[in-house]
Structures are given as C-alpha cells and as structure tokens.
Amino acid sequence: MGTTGLPTNITQGSRTKGGIGESTLRPDGTLKVTGEFAYSSDMWHEDMLWGQILRSTVAHAEIVSIDTGEALATPGVYAVMTYDDLPTDVRNYGLEIQDTPVLAHGKVRHHGEPVAIVAADHPETARRAAAKIKVEYRELPVITDEASATAPDAILVHDNRTDHHIGHVPHPNIVHRQPIIRGDVAKARERADVIVEGEYVFGMQDQAFLGPESGLAVPAEDGGVDLYVATQWLHSDLRQIAPVLGLPEDKVRMTLAGVGGAFGGREDLSMQIHACLLALRTGKPVKIVYNRFESFFGHVHRHPAKLHYEHGATKDGRLTHLKARIVLDGGAYASASPAVVGNASSLGAGPYVIEDVDIEAVALYTNNPPCGAMRGFGAVQACFAYEAQMDKLAARLGMDPVEFRRINAMSQGTALPTGQVVDSPAPVAELLRRVKAMPMPPEQQWLAAGEAADVRELPGGLSNTTHGEGVVRGVGYAVGIKNVGFSEGFDDYSTARVRMEVVGGEPVATVHTAMAEVGQGGITVHAQIARTELGVTQVTINPADTRVGSAGSTSASRQTYVTGGAVKNACELVREKVLELGRRKFGTYHPAWATAELLLESGKVVTDAGEVLADLVDVLGDEAVEVEEEWRHRPTEPFDLRTGQGFGHVQYSFAAHRAVVEVDTELGLVKVVELACAQDVGKALNPLSVLGQIQGGTTQGLGIAVMEEIIVDPKTAKVRNPSFTDYLIPTILDTPTIPVDVLELADEHAPYGLRGVGEAPTLSSTPAVLAAIRAATGLELNRTPVRPEHLTGTA
C-alpha cells in the first residue's frame, strides 16, 4: 500500500430496486467481516512520523515545570511540543464551552490529560521520548463529587468562567443547571395515597468502540493540512481545529477515515489537533493511533449520576407527582454536559403522564474523567431511576408493574413536563403490551440439551460455577423516552449534494455528504433514498469530507432523519431539474409532460399512471444535474432557565423491553436469558439495519446493567481499570436472544414518517435487566452496574 489507504468511492449497484424499506446490504459489511476494511488506524503515508501524547499521571495538580530536553535530543525525534509551542492565542477547544486546553497550561485537571506531544520516526521511539519528558507536578486536592465540588472552600476546577451558563448556576463548579417545573408538586403530594422515594447511582460507562482514536495529518504545499480521521462530525471538528492552528477553515481539509464505532465518544476532539500541530511543525505527515489503554483516557465517557426520585400515586394507580434531583458528574471539562443536563431534566419524568413535576438536573465540574456524549445522552440515567420507581410504586400498590405503567403511559397529545405537547405517535402502552405478549423462553433451558447441564446457558457460563444450584429466574419490564435530533433551539441542519448524470450508458446518482458513517448504516440508507427518489439503480456515495457542507453529528439518533432528509430534499430538487430538462427536450412529444405528476422509476420518466415518457439516459444526455442544499427539521426552542418550559425537542422515540434473567443467588452471577424489545421506528428505511441498531443498543444497555464500569478511585480521581481485562463488555455468550417487534407508526413531520432508532433501546434495556434481577433476588438494587458483591451482601 503506497498510498494513504483512504476510503475510495463506493459504488452501490443492485439489480433489485433497492429503495427505502428494503434490507439492502451494507457496502462495507463484507469488508468489515473479513478484516479488509481500512480503518483510520490502518492508514499509512510514505515518510510519515508517529505522534505520541504524554498524559498526566495525576488528576489535579499545578505544573511546576516541564523539561523536554532529553526527549528532543533523542535520535529519531522530530518535534516535541507543549502549551508554549502552540501557534496562536486560541489554545482551548470544546463542543460548546471552549474550556479544554489543547495541551495542559499550568495545571492538569484530570488523570490522563494531554501535557506534551512528540513526533518521531517510529512509534516506539515517540513513546520512549515522551516518557523522557520530565513534568514536575504540585498536587492539589481532588474534587470528586457534589459535596467536594460545592464545599465553601472548594477549589474552582475552572477559574474565571465566562461561558453563558455561569450566570445561572449556583456554584462555579456546576457546569449547567436546568429545572423543569410544572404544576404544583406540594399540592399534588396531598392527593397521593402512596409516596415512593429512591436514591439511585449510575456508574461511568465507556463507549468501548473497538477502533481506537486514530488519524493522519498531511501537511500541504499551501500551508494548510489534510486530515484523515475517524470522527462523528467533521465540521464540528473543523470549527474547533482551524483556529488553534491559525488557519482558515478552507485550509484544513478533512476526510472521514474508516470509523470503528463511536457511540458518542468521537463527538469531542481527541488526536485531531495534536496530529495537525505536529504535521505543520515537522512538515511531514503524522499519524497518531491510541492503544486501548490510552483510548480510555482519550475520549469522554457516559456521565455517572446520582438521582433522587420521589413519586406519588393514588390507590387506583395514577401518578400524582414527581420530584427529582439528578446530579451528573461532568468531570474536568464541559464537553456535552449542558446538553446532557437538558436531556436528563426534560426527559426525567419518562414516558408518563404526570401533571405536577419538579425536576432539577445539574452537571458538576470535578477532577474525574471528562464525561460527555454517549448513546442515550442523559435520558439513560433518568430512565434507570424512573423505571425502578415505577416498579416500587406498583409493588406498593399491589399492582402488576406493566399494568401500572399502562395506566400512566403517555400518548400522542400528552403534554410533557416541559409543556411540549407530543404531536406524533407515542405508543407507550402498546409497546409494553407487545413485549409482554411475546412468548417466554422455556424454564431451565440449561437442561434442554440432555442430561447434563449446559453451563453456557447458566450464570457463570463456561466458568462452571453452577449446574442449577442457587439459580432463580426473574422477569422485569421497562420503557423509555428519548429525543431525536439536536434540541433546545440548536440549528440542526444537514447538507447534501446530489448529482445525476449518465455514466457508461446508465443513469447514475452521486450522493455527497459530510455524514460520518460510524457503523449506523447511513451510506446504505442514502443510496436507498436516491434510488427511491431518482429511479436509478446505480448510486455512488462519495467519501465524507469538508468539501461539502456540514451534515451535523452522527448522534442523537438524527442522521437518517436529518441527513437522510437532506438527501431526500436534494434528490427532489434534482428530480425537478431533470424533469425540467425532459420537458425542454421532449415536452412537445407527449401532453403528459405538462399535465401529469411525473416520477423517476427504473431509469425512466413515468407518469403516476405508469406510462413511460422517456429514458433518463435520453433526458440527461451529456448533461449533469447537481444540487447542494441544506435541510432543516422543525425548529426547537431553548428551555426556560427557571421553569424548563419550551418546545425543546423535535421528535421522541420510544422502546420497551422485557428482560428474563437467571441469577445465581449464592454467587451473585447473572445470565440474561432474553431481552425482548418492542420499538416504534415510524418507518424502517432499512429493516435489517433497524434490527441491528435495536440489538446493539439493547446489548449496550445490558453492559451497564451487569458489568461495564470505569472505576475511579475516589481518593485520587485516577482511573483504576483502563483495559479490556478489567473493563468488561458483553461477549456473545453474555448476549441474550433479542426478539424484536418493530412498529411503524409514521411521524408526519419527518421524512418518510421515520423516527430515529439508535438510542431508545439503550434506555430501557438497563432498567429491565435490573428489574428482572430484583424480581429474582428480592433485593432493592439502587445502583448499576450490579456486581456479584451487591447480590451477595459482600460489597
């Protein structure tokens, strides 16, 4: 491979129609399964150097001195850079608040913060040179929770904040605070026959994408730089990178490299600026690849949370009120914390009708690892708490937990605690009914194979800890609500460029967007949309880069909705132009050109009655028709800072789960036998991809239920398990059968009626598993993940 190994144009041809609603196959699927797909870490460039980051060994300290002399003198080293070497006055970056130093300046605020960067001709040389940089720290006390963050004498994690949240937060160590207040909780409480309170703890989950952070920066002759990187939003990266480099945005040309998963962990910058700085400093291409250890420090995690919930209900099972306080630990830098607070608070009541609500959510600045976006984004933590509350209430009232939820389920037309009336289908009760109606997996299925117990079907699996002793089955239910798209007044648009021309005697559509394909299947869907709208079979999806306008982030379950919407819109505009061309060329031959509704189908212009008017090949001739256009969904508005009222979210997405677990009650080990899911997707553009999203989200929710947690030492704020040896994610043996029931109730506001799919299943999976474990053990279990010691009284 003598070139940079960049992704090439992917031509998707199909003899079938391959439009929306079909399970067309991913163009990158076979390559990924056979190990041939070029991920960002596979890139190589002649003469390239390897970049290495030196990270802080302590969580909170003043930097007394940095001595790079020995590292610089190391043969093979081309550059060593610290804060003092940054080329401009813009030395911080951040998604919303620019509080994150490119390299530490005078102080480090969390374990693993970048302090210096090195470029060398071999990765090992770079690593060894980085290790020779002498950093003297003067350690400071660590801020690790709400008490230490808001203590009267607390050190401020960030001095002199100037961001737009500082005016309304009660303490400078609180990033953002959002109350949601509706009705009168004090009064409603008087109507309650039962009141249930709970204090819940949600652990720090890692995205654990399998392709670690990596990219290649190539300096260009014009003084600019070409950056090939795995990310979730090219233009957001660009906006943050260019000012630090002192370059106009058009001189930082970004191309998406092969992304090995994201789940929110690539919304923030990682190695992008570092690689560019080293490339511009040395005049050579620079590649940076984190290893797994570094990756745990190289991206934000899911906010750990403490949630206090109080619900009331009447004897007949109707919710009276909710009072909740959600404390999210944002760690050392803001990242997406403000938006996560917005979600946790506005969705904190769950998919239920509750008239009287008082919710407060805050995110803290601490010296723990920075936390930000991860699949489910604030709604996950809240769902864990409110679903536990629903079970407690049902138990107190002696009601079936599904029936209790059904009675209180919201539906289309319900006003949420933000005052927003949900104006598209919200089939919460129906989803619960469907998961409950699914057949149950057989009892004691470890005995199904024959006489001896099949340990793979038992808690502990191949570790052979039980042959059925101590094993108790439990069943639990949960349902959740997630917003789709960027919220709170954000200008959430996508751009698509669509071109249509004749290539090799066939009409071909080319779709060019900056959408980051991170595994969600957007490239498949874009081709399907182009086939549907333009009647072609051949669609070329161009590599995502910054030569086309922004496609927004691949997050918030938004890409099919928003960039899919932009592709659809651009295709419609192209179609109009093509028809105009046809009218000019052939209009006089047939009256239908002027009078009928015309469509493009199977390479032809046809009337809505199915009469063929012309071949697209003849209509187009030598001409190419191209459109680039931005597309927006309905605008949203910010939540009122005092009351949280507002049309904050553009769309909502719902999923319900039933979990069936077997718990070894003596050893505290859990086998999740089945996680049945029902979800409304509005319209399944690619049913196979929809299934994949639901199964993946469900599994990621299972992970945080029973095993996944970044453990931070409360005394030092240092990460204790930054490896896949001790940060466990589910293996295939831990992954249960996941029967999926998909509803398609169209949202009339969305393209094709679709509803964002990717996140909702991550919400309800976790509380369903917890509910099932509670049912099996009778334990209260107010924290997730559940560890064996919590189930055996040995914590």
Place this chain on the structure above:
Amino acid sequence: MDEPGPPHTIWLDRNHSETTETKKRAGQMDFLRPASWEEALAAKAEHPTAVPIAGGTDVMVEINFDHRRPEYLLDLNRVGDLYEWEVGEETVRLGASVPYTRIMEHLRPELPGLALASHTVASPQIRNRGGVGGNLGTASPAGDAHPALLAAGARVEVESVRGSRLIPIDDFYTGVKRNALAPDELIRAVHIDRADGPQQYSKVGTRNAMVIAVCAFGLALHPATRTVRTGIGSAAPTPVRAKAAEEFLNAALDEGGFWDNGRIITPSVAKQFAELCSAACNPIDDVRGTASYRRHAVGVMARRTLMWTWESYRGDAARTEGVA
C-alpha cells in the same frame, strides 16, 4: 500490508552490530531463537535475565503495556518437545507449551480438573496459544491452571544446564508472581497423576466467558489414597491449598466410612468444609471484587464442587458394585 505495524511492536531482527545504547533507545530486545531444548538451556544459562516466551499470551501483554522490557526474549516456539504429552500408566507428562485447547480436547479423561480449568482460559484464540508453562512461569495468583494443578498434586519438571529436577506444586509458588525456579532454569513439563477419582473446577468472573478470575477453586478426590486435595486461585498472594479444609474432610470421610459406603455427605460436613476453604483465603479488595466476596465465593464453589465430585464418586461406586 507493508506498514510498519502498530505502536509498541518490537523489532524482531537480531542485529549484533548495534550497540546496547542504540538498542535501548529503540526499545530493542534481543530475540533468542533456540532450535532445541539443549540450545534453550544454554541460552538461559548465558542470559539468566532472558524471559522465556512460548504462546506469548501473558508475556506480550506485559511488553505491550511496557510493564516490562526484558533485554532478551527466549523464544521456545521452535522447541517441539514442549508441545508434546505422554500418557503413562500412572502419570501424564504434559509439555510446558501444550496449548489449553489440546488439554481440553485430548486429556479430559486423564486430567479432568485441568481440562475444565483450560476451558475457562480467556478466548479460543488464546487457548490455542497458551499453555501451562506460561501460567507457571508467571505464577500470577490469577492463573487459571493453578487450582487444578494444586488439587491434582502436580510436579513441575524444570531443567538447567546443571541438571533436571521435579518441584512439587506445593513448593512451587513462593510469592506474588514468584516461583521456585533458579535464574538459569526453564520449565519443561508438568507431571500430573492420572485422575483416580472425580475432579472439578469452578471460576468466578463477572462475565460469562473470556474473563480473568475474581477467584477460582479446584477440587480433586483421590480414592486411591482416600484423600481430597484443593486449590484456590486469586484469593491469596499465591495460589494456595485449603489444607485445614482438606484435613477436616479427609477425617470426616474416613471416620464415617464414606469412601466405602458411598453415603451422601451431610450438609453440615459440606458447610464446614466450605467455611474452612473460605478461611484459607487471604484476599484483597481490588477492581475485580471485594475480599469479602472472594472469601464467600470460594466457600460456595467449595461446597458445590464437593457435591459434584462426591455425587460422581458415589455414582461410579454404585456402578462398580452393580457390575460386581
């Protein structure tokens, strides 16, 4: 692909012309590749700091994380003898590099405890590479093979240019990640008596596959000598036996004539055995689990494996009687 490889790879070519200083700078190691056991012993004698590597499933992790950077790696992959095993009348001589997969597939009747332990080692890919020699060389308390070797009463065959010796497994583990090997010695094989009774192995991890042990327990009944032996992993600074538990159970079984009458072991005996096994632990709190949980879980595993092995023994005894 002609790319130079991911970060932290090591240079594999030996280059004598380079100075030690240059070598150190690039993090270079000498890679010794003996073609025979004799050459391996000679190399180890010449370079006692050399770290032997066979499957590499442990050593490479240490190197990749830069937890260790030995001056010499001693590659044993060309020493074919280490990949062989012999099943004798009484004893299996298991080459140090025989992969766990082979033990699972070929030695289950002879070494049931070790075969069960082998099945819990990491993933299929790792089981295809790793062998018992690596577990013994590293001597980590979390090594999956140790409890089974302790319960079976294995002997470790080690050798140097000075000669060969058999180290009883009870004397092998000398401290946290330390063993009884002299600097010039290499592990050649493990001698394990063919099972004369049921053996069991259990391991607790917080995932249902591919997991490092939170704690582990091995139990072997030895009807020929009318004894039981145990092994505990990850619950003390070294792999240990629960000797007091063994003595208690040996006495209880002897006293009640259990070996002959094949009676069901009473719950109180099983409970006391379990408690004594818990008491044999000296665990710590760490990210994988609490000390209190480890003690508790070892007790549960001890009780269950005792029931499984004893039921199996009684079943065998009943069948034998039936034939007679």
